[in-house]
Amino acid sequence: MDVGALPDVIDTEEALDDLLSRPSQDLVAMMRRLDGDIIILGVAGKMGVSLSVAATRAIAAADSNQRVIGVARFSDPRTREYLEAQGVATIQCDLLDRQAVADLPRVANVVYMVGRKFGTRGSEDLTWAANVIAPDNVGAHFTGSRIVVFSTGCVYPLVPVGTGGCTEETLVDPTGEYAQSCLGRERVFGYWSRTSGTPVCLVRLNYAVDLRYGVLHDIAWRVYEGQPVSLSASHFNAIWQGDANRQALRCLEHCAVPPEVLNVTGPETISVRAVAEAFGRLFGREVRFEGEDRDARMYLSNAGRAMARFGYPSVPLMTLVRWQADWILRGGRSLNKPTHFEVVDGRF
Numbered sequence: 515m516d517v518g519a520l521p522d523v524i525d526t527e528e529a530l531d532d533l534l535s536r537p538s539q540d541l542v543a544m545m546r547r548l549d550g551d552i553i554i555l556g557v558a559g560k561m562g563v564s565l566s567v568a569a570t571r572a573i574a575a576a577d578s579n580q581r582v583i584g585v586a587r588f589s590d591p592r593t594r595e596y597l598e599a600q601g602v603a604t605i606q607c608d609l610l611d612r613q614a615v616a617d618l619p620r621v622a623n624v625v626y627m628v629g630r631k632f633g634t635r636g637s638e639d640l641t642w643a644a645n646v647i648a649p650d651n652v653g654a655h656f657t658g659s660r661i662v663v664f665s666t667g668c669v670y671p672l673v674p675v676g677t678g679g680c681t682e683e684t685l686v687d688p689t690g691e692y693a694q695s696c697l698g699r700e701r702v703f704g705y706w707s708r709t710s711g712t713p714v715c716l717v718r719l720n721y722a723v724d725l726r727y728g729v730l731h732d733i734a735w736r737v738y739e740g741q742p743v744s745l746s747a748s749h750f751n752a753i754w755q756g757d758a759n760r761q762a763l764r765c766l767e768h769c770a771v772p773p774e775v776l777n778v779t780g781p782e783t784i785s786v787r788a789v790a791e792a793f794g795r796l797f798g799r800e801v802r803f804e805g806e807d808r809d810a811r812m813y814l815s816n817a818g819r820a821m822a823r824f825g826y827p828s829v830p831l832m833t834l835v836r837w838q839a840d841w842i843l844r845g846g847r848s849l850n851k852p853t854h855f856e857v858v859d860g861r862f
Contacts, residue, residue, distance in 0.1 A: 543576070557584030558587070558593045559627055586607070623659065624659045625766075663714060668692065668696060670815065690860015715768050748786055753778065776819060776820045
């Protein structure tokens with residue numbers, strides 16, 4: 515996945531946002547082939563902003579004429595202003611409002627990025643509504659469109675590290691109400707695909723890395739601040755968010771009836787201990803651990819199918835580690851949104 519030369523460090527948020535939204539040659543080529551506009555539902559979330567800008571940049575590089583439309587509640591008006599400045603048309607909409615969804619423009623290509631995870635305990639009804647009712651509203655309106663649906667590897671069973679991760683053929687077995695509701699989201703889109711002939715691709719993503727948040731961010735901060743690093747989940751998967759953005763957009767060409775399923779993550783089964791120790795060396799800090807379970811099961815995915823289609827991610831793991839360490843040492847901003855990757859009981 516060729517996106518040009520990678521920098522040694524990322525020293526500003528502007529540089530970070532530029533790199534996250536940089537289109538690859540393959541994405542530009544796809545935009546030349548793709549017919550119709552693109553609507554991104556849930557555009558104001560952690561990934562939606564950079565994904566939508568990547569789409570506009572790829573369209574411009576392709577000298578194509580698709581519109582990119584971003585839909586969200588836009589509780590922070592600054593996000594909407596930024597997107598408009600980047601060439602993304604915006605519409606304010608609550609996807610739980612069926613009539614408001616029915617008023618959205620019907621376009622050929624949909625990227626669905628809406629979901630609720632954290633805060634599920636004690637508000638399970640809100641999680642189910644966000645993860646199941648909103649998909650039903652969208653599925654009913656966008657019949658016949660191509661729909662790329664962001665899902666999660668949490669729909670798979672927890673597995674030991676020796677398995678190499680769940681493949682798309684692994685039977686789903688979600689742990690806890692959040693993961694169950696995510697499977698509900700998939701099933702609702704599957705229903706609309708089967709009954710209306712809507713082509714769908716389910717993107718089961720495991721941990722996108724943006725230096726302001728992500729598993730590497732969480733581990734690095736614990737090491738930097740001298741806090742113990744949990745080993746209740748001893749390994750994880752991760753992928754540079756820019757690569758996840760490009761792969762998700764390219765999934766518009768892989769929608770199918772019934773839905774296609776693709777695991778999107780990096781190629782490694784990453785050791786929490788090894789990464790924490792790498793941060794310890796880069797920070798000059800002693801690393802402490804807690805909660806080791808040698809028989810632990812955790813969320814792990816095998817992304818071989820996606821890599822066969824899209825190629826390997828453009829940013830190697832150790833480059834991400836160096837970027838993350840340098841970001842923290844420079845005082846780079848954090849979104850203060852921990853991933854809770856160490857949670858293995860399904861309670862978020």
